[in-house]
Amino acid sequence: MKKKGHYLRRVFVWQLPVRVYHWLNALVIVALCATGYLIGSPPAIMSNVEASHRYLFGIIRFIHFVAAYIFFFNFIFRIYWGFVGNKYADWKNFIPTNKKYFQQMWEVLKLDIFMMKGKENPSIGHNALAGFTYFLTFIAFLIQCITGFGLYASMTDWWFADMFVWVSNVFGGDFALRNWHHAAMWFFILFAMVHVYLVFYHDYVEGRGEISSMGGGWKFIEEEVFEEEKA
Amino acid sequence: MSQRIVIDPITRIEGHLRVEAEIKDGKVAQAYSSGTMVRLLEEILKGRDPRDAWAFVGRVCGVCTSVHSLASVRSVEDALDIVIPPNAELVRNIMFCTQYMHDHVVHFYHLHALDWVDIVSALSADPKKTSEIAQSISNYPKSSPGYFSDLIARLKKFVDSGQLGIFANGYWGHPAYKLPPEINLIGVAHYLEALEWQKEVVKIHTIFGGKNPHPNYLVGGMACSIGLDESSVINAERLAYVSDLLHQAKTFIEQVYIPDLLAIAPYYLDWASIGGGLGNYLSYGDLPTNGYRDPLSYKFPAGAILNKDISKVYEVDLRNDAEVQEFVTHSWYDYAEGNEKGLHPWKGESKINYTGPKPPYEYLDVEQKYSYLKTPRWKGHAMEVGPLSRMLVGYAKGIPEYKDIVDKTLAKLGAPITALFSTLGRTAARGLESVLVAQWALEFYDQLIANIRNGDSRMANTEKFNPDRWEKQAQGVGHSEAPRGALAHWIVIEDKKIKNYQLVVPTTWNASPRDFEGKMSAYESSLMDNTPVANPDQPVEILRTIHSFDPCLACSVH
């Protein structure tokens, strides 16, 4: 495969909206995790300042809520883009619809995760396993938004958040709701760790510019793979 | 000829008590007392954080609210070797006294009085005569003829409505009611007054514990910090509020409760030889004046009396596994090693096994297990606990405060000391200790003020609040004298969690079923001690003796 003079094709994979979505998403998730953690276990501050002169915790919560709104609408936007974006952004990348999807997932699992030997068969956009993982993250997004707005509903009068008052009852009260919301934070942290690692991994073992693809939007694909995919 | 009667529900108590009795020749010939509701809190506590236990066990009872929380924090502090600051002890004492005053007054007027006071007869009272009697027995200001005639008018209107509400179907007109209409009217008046009063005294709990029922407690002290120059803690205003309430409470007890008790008692002196029962009395002691660890400093002394012999008071050791034990021979439980053995509470078990009849049922099978209460014994003896036990132990120990008040009261009624071993004695003892407690509460208050004045504002010892500082294994016992009697909680802690938690509760002592030898506990034994039943369809006499114990079944079963 790797013969001398082997030829790489530049393919435009991530459209600008996907890239903007991605980095905005990454940013607000980091912010939500950080502020969320602080809300759950605030730092000890010994201070003689009267409460009326400080609003630290209020600010932390404010950041959480602002980030939450951005997170939510960014996510909605991404769903929309799944229907109008290019084929790499398409929702079908995320939801297993046919046998081939599962086969491919199994392949990736074998090769990349369990490190078994076999024929490398890189994909251009998401590989099936990654796609499915993102599907799971979308579900986590949904849960986090529902639980988050469920908690938020009692703090605001805006009709939008008010739509979520039912959530608390479904979860059996705010306490349980908050527990779930808090626990789900760890999914995001774990996802981010594995995700960032795998992006580096792919860049390292495949040499197609995986990392920079989320910056410029393109990847470098081997001629053969390109031809195969075209056929 | 004997007749079997069932009284279920027994009302004007806390919880679900059932009495089955054989009536023969106008007297109780056999009696069985059964608790018919269980929640199994001892099982629910397993595996939980010992620091949380006070809140769980607090919910054992909303009538004697706070006493289980107190016993619980003491058991944990005992296990973890935590000494609480003096202020916390004083606040706990003040809350304890508050609980007593409330509980005893409510018991006397709202739970017990209707056994002695005939409200229908009150309607025919003469307001003027009533006023004269009222003024002759007390300085209580609400005693004018107008006050009483207004009350009669209100009562008439109530009765005329045809809806008697809580008074419907009472045994009114039963020959056992002996009071003249005027005293009945005073009783009814003070029933209503006490209903208003009781909501005031509990505010002391609200100030220190945030609410009542079920005020907050804390392992290591109390959560209500003191800060004389702070706005949101116990400061001068809060303390003045407490002082005010304590004085009000004392006034009510001295001007209403005790005079009523002394006005009613002479009409029922026959009850001084009815319902004595066991004659064994037990008290664990409470109200430390030099810290919980110094039992000799207790206002309520600890001790046991056997066979009505007040010349000797035995010592009580809650850690000795041969002293307090619980049996389940006639209780709906199973012990792993057989149901004949008694278990010390540190090794106690609460495995439920209902073997009674399937509801709806008419009678229990009293030869078998017949109650959800276990049967506690002290060195194998059935013991009575409660106000009478406390008064007797204090009296037998020759403590002046006790001797003084008991002797004076007996002299006033012209009764011998043996009159105390009775239904009437029990009801009187409750009144007398209320007087003492009302005085002591003010002493504790003064000490609290003195402490604060001297610059000590500590309210909690949190050195060992963090479980990381606990031993891997620990066990403790926390005791108290709840309004209904000797109360203790035994806890075993392992790996920061509750491994075992056992409560042995006053009403468990008194209302329990027979033990493995067939020996009766206090209720059954006192019912069989001379309690008459003139009309088996209207067993008001049984209620008198049972109510004299102030039953709390939610407590007893937990």
Add this chain to the structure above:
Amino acid sequence: MAAPENKRPTYYEELRQRGYSRRDFMKFCTMMAAYLGLEATGTAQIANTLLKTPRIPVIWLHFQECTCCSESFIRSSHPIVADILLDKLSLDYTETLMAASGHAAEAAKEKTMKDYYGEYVLCVEGSVPVDNDGVYCCIGGKSAIQVLEEAAAGAKAIIAWGSCACNGCVQAAYPNPTGATPIHKLVKGKPIIKVPGCPPIGEVMAGVLVHIITFGRLPELDKVGRPKAFYSKRVHDSCYRRPYYDAGLFVESFDDENAKKGYCLYKVGCKGPMTYNSCGIIKWNDGVSYPIQSGHGCIGCSEANFWDNGPLYRQMASFPGFGIESNADKVGMVAAGVTAAGIAVHAIATNVRKKKLVDDLVAEGKESEKELKS
């Protein structure tokens, strides 16, 4: 103490005042009976009811409970309970206060259930144990389930007092050994007003009853069935320590300097942010204080399952089943550690198993580099 002039006239008295005769009244009753499709005896029943029902009959049942709800109720300061009992409603059955016992008590209850079928308000204090055919709570030889079913049948509405009746409270805490069950899971097809709290505030309890008596209808309920008037706000929303929360000033441990300053109790476990109740507004025992004001965090006593919502003295999420010292963060940190370790192992394995692949890439890169150099 003069009797306040607030006895409502009966319907009959009201008709008489408006100039109707007794014959008119009976005619009205007959018409009502026909209208309701009742038989001849129904007329007498209606007449009887209207003649004598100035006060709503109430049956108050006690099951698995600690009577703190009744105790709280008698603490109500406005209106005071003496007035409620004598002038506002007719409490025909309550084991805590009623004079009659045993059969006489049961008879009083049955009379109300019959005479006021469809009209009485049923109050329930306590949960109902359903395990083992309901033997864990029996009254008069009947199981609580049977007692509840009988009394619910003719009730106009049911009030579930306290957390026991609303969500099972302490006896329903894990492992719920008796199968303690809240009322709404057992009674269907009747309006149920939930008044949670352990106990609920006395004035709230009286307020619910007074609402029914004064306005002749049930109070408006939220989605879980609680009266909106008392349960629409979180304790946290009306807590006077809220500014400290917003400022990030917290009590770090009980009785510390911050506790003396009255800082927010969030870090010592206050559940106010998750608890819907009126404690911060109405407060307790005639407005004297409430848990937070007296230095202890809210334990969330009006929320479903509050006993199993983790240890009292920790704010952070904790899940039952992991043991008391493991909360979501501990589990999460362990998972993060395992993940990091997994990543490290994977990274090393990559360099071993995929050596050739990577070597090829590197070689290819170096080749190109060399070509450029020369």
